[in-house]
Amino acid sequence: MKFSFLRPLLEAAVVLLLVLGAARWVSGLFSKRTHVYRATAARQLRLLFWPLLALGAGLSVLPAVAVGDQPASGFEWALTGGFLVFTLLLSGPALLLHLRYWTLNHETTLVFQPAENRFEVYEAGLRLPFERRDLACIERVTCRAQRTFWARYDYLQLHLADGRVITLTSLLTELEPLAGFLRSVPTERRAAYWCWV
Incomplete structure (x- = not known):
């Protein structure tokens, strides 16, 4: 098989994910709840899981058609291109938003502890x-x-x-508790189909 080396890599990746997930769960049992929020890898993975999965599904078809046993016909290439464009349309906006939010908040740290009336932003x-x-x-x-x-x-x-304007994105944390904490400040709420900053 031409792609027989992929199976051990996928098995190793699954084992690594399971070990890391179990370690995170065990460490979460013994750690206190944090009130410091950053653009962590876990938060980014939580936001990017479905877009990356869709993108991976779209890209996985391309090698199968390109390196098949028989040359692909024009129709097969058109179907492959259509599927690839479809998955890019599904995942592309989320990937662009993620990149934009990361450029805005990758050096931002939010300290938010409502019980102690503490709200600080570090850049x-x-x-x-x-x-x-x-x-x-x-x-x-x-x-x-x-x-x-x-x-x-x-x-x-x-x-x-x-x-000055300080922008806090969902890359740091869920923002609704923070908006509730600041409810005494005049707030303009609006909904958009795509939350580009």
Whole structure:
């Protein structure tokens, strides 16, 4: 077989995922709940799982048609191209949003502990100087297209009185508890089909 080396790689990947998942579960039993949120690999994987799975399904057809026992016909190439375009249309917007949110928040750290009335934002390790009273308004944008791969991508923009805007994306954490915590600040809520910042 031409692709016989793929089976051991897939088996090793599954075993590695199971071991890492079990280790994370065990460590989660003994760790206290965190109030520090960053763009972690686990959070990114949670958001990207379905888009990457769809993209992988689309790309997996291409080698099968290109390196088959018999040359593929024009019709088979057209079907392969159509399937590839379809999966790119499904996963592409989520991948673009993920990349955009990562460029905005990959160096951002959010410290959010509502029980202690603590809300701080750090950029590249430095605390952004603002207090809750400095917030002029909040813009909360959620996704209207609920049955898409990019439905979980949304953002919150904090408009400060001095004109600065701090953008917090769903790459850091779920943003609805934070919006609820800041409910005393005037909030503009809107829904968009694609939450591009």
